[in-house]
Amino acid sequence: MEQLLPFIGIPLVFIVFFVLFRYIFPRLGGWSTLAERYSTPLKSTQIDGERIHFGEINVGGLNMKNMVRGYKTKEGLFLTQYLFFLSNTTSLLIPWEAFQTPERRDFLFMKRIRLYVGFPSKTYLEMPEKKYRQIEDRLPKKLRED
DSSP states (O other): OTTTHHHHHHHHHHHHHHHIIIIIGGGSTTHHHHHHHHEEOOOGGGOOSEEEEOSSOEETTEEOTTTEEEEEOSSEEEEEEOHHHHTTOOEEEEEGGGBOOOEEOOBTTBOEEEEEETTTTOEEEEEEHHHHHHHGGGOSSOOBOO
């Protein structure tokens, strides 16, 4: 019986992670909320814009570290998830006009910017200040220094 445990445990762990990434995580956070309004059938290969590797981005409270790739386009911010994490979520094209005034959210040495999306706000994107600076020129409102 003890020899069977690895043969049962390893596939079980894989199945649990698969279910988490495929069905549970996409419903958490704000991606599905943003998809209701800003989903797009476009693929990243069809996007003409500057590629942004966010590294760490928080979408509506769910930290999506190394799971999201973005593009700064003329129309707005295009976000898609990497294939492994894509599951049944759609890509997003958020128009620049949909972003509210950015807000600084520093904690200790981490400098982060929170961008609320929609009027009224449905959810938010939170990213390191360095990544925010890459899209700042397209945003309709400048960073509010509190």
